[in-house]
Amino acid sequence: MRFHAAFARLAFCSAPRPSLPTPFAPFAQTSRTARAIRLSALLAFPALYGEAHATIAMLQPAREAAANQPLQITILYSADDAKPLTITVPPTLKMSLTSGEQAPQPLDLVREPGVPDTLHLRPGQFLKVRFSAPWPASARGQVRLDPVGFDASPALVVINRGKEQDAVAQAEHAETQATTPAQVATAAAVVAGPTGDAISPPGDSLSSTGRGLFSHLSYYEPMYIAAGRNGDTNARLQLSFKYRIRIPDDLRSKSLVDNLYFAYTQTSIWDLSADSRPFRDTTYSPQLFYYVPDTGWRSPFFTRMGFSAGIAHESNGKAGTDSRSINMPFIRPTWEFGDLTANHLTVSPKIYYYLGTSNNPDIADYRGYVDLLVKYGSPDGWQLATTVRKGTKHWYGSVDTQFTYPLAKVLGSAWGGYIWVGYFNGYGEDLLDYNNRQHWIARIGYSISR
Known part of the structure; x- marks a missing residue:
């Protein structure tokens, strides 16, 4: 199942992309765009160019993350095909992180360096902006990330604190950058491991069906x-x-x-x-x-x-x-x-x-x-x-x-x-x-x- 999801991402990456002016071209790489969770809200901006609309999307982060690597969330800004658009990008992105039985804790992700406060989009153009923060020491197992202040679906991520976490992180990165089916399959096999995907551990065959109230x-x-x-x-x-x-x-x-x-x-x-x-x-x-x-x-x-x-x-x-x-x-x-x-x-x-x-x-x-x-x-x-x-x-x-x-x-x-x-x-x-x-x-x- 993981291979098919990754291959779908590969197929999407091969689609034509809008041309972007520098210095924003690095933000337009769409290797994770197939992971996007679309927001339901369209924001209207009364800019100098007249009325235009932007769609904001939060791209799904890696399903399994290494604890020694920062959490990274990517926001995709795209303009409609009507008129140019000016967007103000916040310096931080607020999230709520829930782990196990612990109460949800706030988490501020910082905008990556080099991104200006204001972005100018041509009709039909899109730009990606990344925000990152270290994983809290208390976060273990599968955690839930809920955006704060904007409408987006939550994301579920499994944090790997094991000895192989670096290999897992490299495999996740290789999977998103893969350009051939063979590369996708090789990376997916490393992430999945010998007995199943960590984000979807083997089902509980002995017990009754249902999700417990807490992680334990x-x-x-x-x-x-x-x-x-x-x-x-x-x-x-x-x-x-x-x-x-x-x-x-x-x-x-x-x-x-x-x-x-x-x-x-x-x-x-x-x-x-x-x-x-x-x-x-x-x-x-x-x-x-x-x-x-x-x-x-x-x-x-x-x-x-x-x-x-x-x-x-x-x-x-x-x-x-x-x-x-x-x-x-x-x-x-x-x-x-x-x-x-x-x-x-x-x-x-x-x-x-x-x-x-x-x-x-x-x-x-x-x-x-x-x-x-x-x-x-x-x-x-x-x-x-x-x-x-x-x-x-x-x-x-x-x-x-x-x-x-x-x-x-x-x-x-x-x-x-x-x-x-x-x-x-x-x-x-x-x-x-x-x-x-x-x-x-x-x-x-x-x-x-x-």
Whole structure:
């Protein structure tokens, strides 16, 4: 995808350009013009030449930037074809930079030397003016740049603080200056790296779909509430998130510390038939694990492989004979097959072992040692996800199936979340009754993520 974007930029660069008088010719190089984000406003200037209009555009900066190189924003001024135009260029450009959970901070970019305060444009002529400033030391990972004082779309840039940042910066520059498809492909390969573009790191194949509130926080297991009836009426409610403990200098890092997560999932069975409608049981599950959504391993048999490994705790927070508690070290490879932007298959077995099962020593008889998750669907369409467990004795086990469909496709784009339809049959929907088979039940509800 990066190659196609870069090649489009190359094709644009080969188009004829307006001739410009010196000393402004250096500002007219259009290698980044295909990155332009057009402003919606047209500014009118009552100049000596009569009324004329200028279009102002902010060119998109490099998608990945080296931390030791200054942030550079280019503004493109262009005149319409009516009359000559005089434009006043400000000495600084104000931006707002948002990084992670930090509050937005102001950033003043200084106009490059040698550019006069006033530019004179002939009809149809355009000029580029660059503004720059050092990256703040606190800016890490993907940052958002919002223009202040003029109407333009924000820009997203990934800051690379890794050892290879100089090579990345040189490759970005080479890509924008490329004049042949071979040069574009070579530069794009350096920027993209071995396991994907840093601005678009591998998707989170294990977790539910959605963007977290902060850069460290994201969804983990699906989050939903749904109700159904079979003998009695009950609801199932689940909350889940994961937190990336450290944002790495390079978002493609595979090191242990850079990919360490804390996760928490809480699942409750809510008895809506009983008096006072109590929660029948709640499972609390904190986890600590290593996780990469893309290991970089490639095969003709699968599109992408992810991997996680860690330890999980599950308990229902009760005392006495109702107490349930287990600890489970686990590993979880995840394979994805097909086009990840369309309907595709995901297979993810979670293999674990039990530690500390004094309250429920026979849990493996009903739950086994593997959770096999199989998903099929597309990111923006329907999805069917099924988790199968097989106990070590008899035919004990369970089937948990969840179908989701974007609510926006039913009620309009203003709506978020998903329609959720679930089916459960077998043992262990909650910890309290892991060894008692409940009625199969189908539920319908709403999910924030899937």
